[in-house]
Amino acid sequence: MAKGRKSNKPREEKSDWQERVVQIRRVTKVVKGGKKLSFRAIVVVGNEKGQVGVGVGKASDVIGAVKKGVADGKKHLVEVPLTKSNSIPHPAQGAGGGAKVMMRPAAPGTGVIAGGAVRTVLELAGVKNILAKQLGSGNPLNNARAAVSALDNLRTFADVAEERGVPIENLYAT
Structure with a gap:
């Protein structure tokens, strides 16, 4: 290799x-000269550790x-509170467009029982049950957005206690 030249190997991140x-x-758009063709991609991004987002991109x-x-x-990431059994803390509902999604926590070993885009969102969020x-x-697209909306509505006991300004022990009092 010549002096001062960088290698062409891409850096592995x-x-x-x-x-x-x-x-x-x-998708096509009708313009003056005819039809302009482009592609729309719906992508779910997540780290399987409680962060997930849904994005839409359009290009030729x-x-x-x-x-x-x-x-x-x-850009549109949502933080998802997960329990020890990699489930959600409480039942939740979300809406996006004409789609509604209902979610319920499940016992360890149940797995992800969901379909389509909702399943993808839950798996990439790190939810296992x-x-x-x-x-x-x-x-x-609407189902994925509804799933993200439902996950965004989740709150933990610590969050609720902080909002109410009471110690977390008082929430458990019967």
Whole structure:
């Protein structure tokens, strides 16, 4: 190698972020000269440690759309409180567009019982035991957004105690 030249090897960055493409759609826009073709990618980004986001990217090629979707997903991350059994602390509901998602915590060993985009969101959030049901629309984007909305509504005992300004022990009092 010549003096002062850098190697062309790409640097390997160890990232704990995972991306999954939920849907890629070919979309067209009618313009003066005819139809303009582009791609829309719905991407779910998560680290399986309680952070997840849904992003949408549009570009004239699939790779560009996926990259934009990943960047958008990282901008819209949500923090998910997980229990010791990698479940959610309480039942939750979320809505996105015409889609509604219902989630319930499950016992250890149950697994992720959910379908479509909701399953992808839950897996990348790091939830291992949960029951979820999509209600209403079957649109993958709206269902993914509804799932993120439901996860965003979750609160822990510590959060509730802090909001109310009482010690956490007082929440357990019967």
